[in-house]
Amino acid sequence: MSSKPVLTTISPITQKAIHTRDEFGPDDIPAVVEASKKAFASFKASYNLEARQKLVTKALDILESKAESLAHDLTEQMGRPIQYCAKEIKTAVLRGRYMLKVSSEALKDIPGDEEAGFTRYIRKEPLGSVLVIFAWNYPYLILVNSLVPALLAGNALILKPSPQTPTVPETFLSVLKEAGLPDDVVQVIHCGNPDTLSKLIATPGISSVTFTGSVVGGLAAQQAASKRIIPVGLELGGNDPAYIRSDVDIKWAAEEIVDGAVFNSGQSCCSIERVYVHQDIYDKFVDEVVGVVKNYKLGDPFTGASHLGPVISVKSAQNIRKHIDDALKSGAKSLTPDVFQEGEALGETFVRPEILVNVDHNMQVMKEETFGPVIPIQKVSSDQEAVQLMNDSDLGLTASIWTRDITTGEKLADSVEAGTVFVNRADYPSPDLAWTGWKNSGRGQTLSRFGFDQFVRLKNFHLKQVPS
Structure with a gap:
């Protein structure tokens, strides 16, 4: 029997233990880093881009x-x-295939200006051993964002998943091995101790860190790397706003907003977290949202009939309800129908979709990332007021504007402070566009041809021909 500390995965459905893994500790760091360094050197020498x-x-x-x-x-x-769930995996495959498609162009040498007697070019070299720390909410999609471009660029990788989804990197490693990946080019570690991760990040031999998760976790990763000169890519939280202009098809917009806010129980960095609606259609829009939500089912996620299952943990459920309670105590009103009582009875993690009105920016639910199936709706009098409120956040991942007037929608989107702005869409990272956060939502980018940039360093070749 192992004497190591054990990480236990608790089912959000039953609150029972479903997986255990030996925990990676400080004593394991030297062997894992050394194996990664050796594997990187061999991989670089033996595997060209093709x-x-x-x-x-x-x-x-x-x-x-x-x-x-x-x-x-x-x-x-x-x-x-x-x-x-199968769709997430298939979408991750499609993302990976897009990165494959653009990899030759993204990683090719860049010639310098022509000059007689000289050959000059820029080469994109792999960094070495890349540590990938990633979250549980879309684990296949998040992992693909870093793993595929980093591996195509020629790096070795150490994958550290959330303890909630330990099998995901193990599955990836298994299929990579089946495809012929040499030993130790990709390694998986299981670690729930922030101090151990900080020591790993600070270890010479770790060439880069990519972190997907909370702002607090990202700041900790950045701090751990602060005494080293290595790139740190951060994909962090969002408090993503939507603005509904008065010219929309109200029924269609309500259906889209509810889906964008509560799919995956609202546990997405780019889910809609706050909604601003023009006063001319506010009452009708709210009524329509209530009607849409009534048709959702909260229940056992294995039945095939539920639209929503539990949130990830009791702690998460408590935080969501804390945000709701704060809003209610500050004057907000809940419009959630009582049709979710059967689902809520399944356990504390089964959090019902919550529609809140009479909200404002003094409430946590409008100022912080709630990460749950909550739809706070605030009335606005103009486009200008909507944009001002949308920008009143220290987060800036995505935002959406809903209107029949695409020209005006684009102009308003240009004023919104976010890495991705949608018009008449939400909650959709496109593989051909750079996924990047503004403000405290992150640094660096994944996806698109720019998604390779944080996994390479530039090396200039400057060759002068010697006269014979």
Whole structure:
């Protein structure tokens, strides 16, 4: 029996233990880092870009073939209704294939200006050993964002998942091995101790860190790397606003907003967290949102009939309800119908969709990331007021504007402080566009051809021909 500390994964559905893993500790750091360094050197020498592309292509094909069978594990570990889980894996494969498609162009040498007697160019070199720390809420999608471009660029990787979804990187490692990946080019560690992670980040031999998770966690990763000169990529939280202009199709917009706010029980960095509605349609829009929410079902995520399952943990449920209670005590009103009592009876983690009106920016639910199925709706009198409120946040991941007038929507979007601005869409990272956060929502980017940039360093070649 192992003498190591053990990490236990608790099912958000039953509150019972479903997985245990030996915890990576400080004494494990030297061996893992050294193995990664050696594997990187061999991988760089033996696998050119074409070979890496073939390997990743085969691995993605294998992963896609397993999508349906992997859905059960994902539902069990993070509570999302099972009918949606295979789609996450298939979408992750599509993202990976897009990164494959653009990798040759993104990683090619860049020639310098022509000059007689000289050859000059810029080469994009891999960094070395990349530590990838990633969250549980969309674990396959989040991991693909870093793993595929980092591996295609020629790096070795150390993957540190959330303790809530330990099997996800293990599955990736398995399919990569099946595709022919050499030993230790990708390693998986399980760690729940922030001090251990800080020591790992501070260890010479770790060449880069990418972190996806909370702002607090990202700041800790940044602090751990502060005495080293290494890149730290951060994909952090969001408090993403939506503005509904008076010219929209109210029924359509209500359906879109509810889906963007409560899908995955609102546990998405880019879910809609606050809604601003023009006063001319405010009452009708609110009524329509209530009607849409009535048709949602909160329940057992394994039945195939539930739209919403539990949130990830009791602690998360308590934080969501704390935000709701703060709003109610400050004058907000709940419009949530009583149709979710059966679902709520399943346990503390089964949090009902909550519609809040009479909200303002003195309330936590409008100022902080709630990360739950909550739709706070505030009335505004003009486009200018809406944009001002949308920008009244220290987070800036995504934002959306809903209007029939695309020209005006684009102009308003240009004034919104966020890494991605949507018009008539929300909650959709496009693989061909850079995924990046403004303000405290992050630093660096994934996806698109720019998604390779944080996994390479530039090396200039300056060659002068010697006269014969």
